[in-house]
Amino acid sequence: MDENIYQHFRKAEAPFINQIADWLQDVSDQYRPYLTDFLDPRQQYIVEAIVGEKGDTHYAFEGGYVAAERKRALLYPAYFTPEQDDFAISLFEIHYPVKFSTLSHGKILGTLLNAGIRRDVFGDIMTDGQRWQFFVVANMASYVQSQITKIGRIRVRLEKKDYTELLMPKDAWTLEHTATNSLRIDNLVSSVYNISRKRSKGLVENGKIKLNWQVFERPDFELGLRDIISVRGFGRIQLREIEGKTKKDKYRLLLGVLRK
Template sequence: MDENIYQHFRKAEAPFIDQVAGWLQDVSDQYRPYLTDFLDPRQQYIVEALVGEKGEQHYRFEGGYLAAERKRALLYPAYFEPTQDDFAIQLFEIHYPTKFSKLSHGKILGTLVNAGIKRDMFGDIMTDGERWQFFVTASMADYIQAQITKIGRVGVRLEAKDYTDLLVPKDAWALEHTTTSSLRVDSLISSVYNISRQRSKELVENGKIKLNWQVFERPDFELGLRDIISIRGYGRIQLREIEGKTKKDKYRLLLGVLRK
């Protein structure tokens, strides 16, 4: 791996960069595809950048549906033609007593993690307001179906589904253009949700913010492309594109925004 690659990313991302380099080396040495677990959007961006730099391998992402956030990456040599089956993704629907119980994204996520399932083993968790579905790696499907019988105190049954049975998710990203004085987390939250910089800083410092699904408490942290921040009580923001700067030296940004 060219040492100059690292300067384009955060220091904390170096281990993942090395991991991607190893995957690409495997594809090159063995001349066969390599399938990753589920990657978050920032990790997908890093894969795109590294494959683009190397140029000898190809990549494709699949998360079960077009607007998926978390996706598996298939890295493959030029001769290979990927199909959807190559991504080995299983869709599950959660059956539960809808008249008497409510589920939430947090409860489902917590149940899966507490069952000993690594976060990169499952993809998006989706709802249409009543029904709930999620994606997992096919290799974990039997284990998950046997292990998950309750979510919180609610008895549930997981049913394997085909892609054709995918529900239409209620939440949808809206594309928004904005300008901001910096790429700091507190600045962006303030701009998008029209709250004071002090309030957005407090949200971060009080643990109300997740960056790429991990809690962090640095309001001065600068976002990079494809980063997603989740703000409890407000929604989510993804940095899609940095479109340049205004005459007043502010950043012009294209964002994906979910508002609660």
């Protein structure tokens, strides 16, 4: 791996960059595809930037549906043509007593993690307002199905579904353009949700904000491309593009926004 690559990313991302280098070496040595577990959007961006489109190794992403946030990456030699089955993704629907109980993204996520299942083993968790589904790597499907029988105190049953039975997710990102003085987390939260900087800073410092699904408590941290911040009680923000600067030296941004 070219040492100059590291300077374009955060220091904390160096281990993931090293992992990509190992994947690329595996494809080169074995001359066969390499399939990753589920990656978050920031990790997908790093794969795109490092693998590129002009080398001997190519890449493709699949998360189960077009608008998926979390996706598996397939790195493959030039001779190979990827198909959907190559991504080995299983879809589950959660059956539960709808009339007497409610589920939430947080409850489902917490149950999966508490069962000892790594976050990168499963993809998006989706709902249409009543039904719930989620994706998992195919070689872990049987284990997940056997382990998850309750979510909280609610008895549940996981049923494998075909892609043709995918529900229509209720949440949808909207694209918004904005201009801002900085890429700091507290600044963007304040701007998008129209709250004071003091309040947005407090949300970060009190653990109410997650960066790429991890609790993050640095309000002065600057977002990078594809980063997603989740703001408890407000929704989510993703930095899609940095489109340049205005005449007043502000950043022109394209954001994906989910509002509660």
